[in-house]
Amino acid sequence: MINTEHKSLNGAIFNFSPSLKGSSSFITSYIYEQLLSNKIRVEVINVCKFKILPCNDCSNYCFRYGRCKIKDDEMYKIYEILIKKEFFIFVTPVYFYHLPGYAKIMIDRCQPYWVRKYVLKIFDIDKKLGFLVCIGATKGKRLFSGINLTIKYFFDIFNIQFDKKNNLYLRNIETKEDIDKKIIDGYIYNLFKLIKV
Template sequence: MLLINGSNREKNNYKILKELKQENDTLISLSHKKINYCLGCNSCKKKLENYCIQEDDMKDIYMKLKENDKIIISSPLYMSHITGLLKNMIDRCYPFYHHNYFQGKTVYLILTGQGSKEDNEEEIEAIKNYFKGISEWLYFEFKFLDYFSTREKDNIECDNSYEKRIKNIKEQIDER
């Protein structure tokens, strides 16, 4: 299983992913990776062995994405959407569109934000639709897992149902 932390910090989203990570899983924090923007050059349309002509940390991430059938992404809301860091990584997945490597994979999404789930209802729905759209392009199965509020203490654990919800997420992932 591959776990991807879309935050610029190793705090709340990272904590959730660490709880879900098992021995042979890989946990990546995108903030530690050098990921250039997609150039829109369309070189990946050709059968390039390395997927993309750019030399950066996406090379390793492409391999990890290809190797794992379950991918868990966790992102904070930044200005009502996923972080730019994560969006940038997703843009760089354009080669998978051409090479069809996502078929059969399941992408799970967890979101966090300062606001309550009710406050962020529209934002969560928009992000779910965004992932649903990409899933139709890349042919993966998409499953939204949960939204955690960090409230004013900047801490997901201030939610007293935290442990129960983590347990529930583990069950949903193991189901498959």
């Protein structure tokens, strides 16, 4: 445990895995428990538990009002978290060299905020910290390239910092038994140094 009396930012860990018993969920829980034990204010968002409908390309409404036309799901909860929290850790498995479907649906539904920022010019938000943890079962050279690009431009919408050197990329992780906790502990230690005030 890191002994500290520093105040910390208030954050959220987004778990993009559809499996709550897999390696990504294990890492999510492990990071959460370690941060919480050090009095870091953080909550876990298991995206697969939220009812989120996919974007249906209602461009006229979105581009006119900067709001999503879909009202009968739980995406509004995600919007609130993205706006109010001060740091984010996105934990994701790799599906066909990219994000799982739940994650992509959530990201696509943030199109109204892209419109607000770049079309309507009415969305300004304080700078936030962002971190990405990717878990892949293979070791391809470009295993994380697609995810990096998507998360980079998604973070940009909400003024969330994206810096690869602050991310963690794990290859050859088929099950949670393949995870080296020492690597995770080292990453958490660096996280702590970045999110303390």
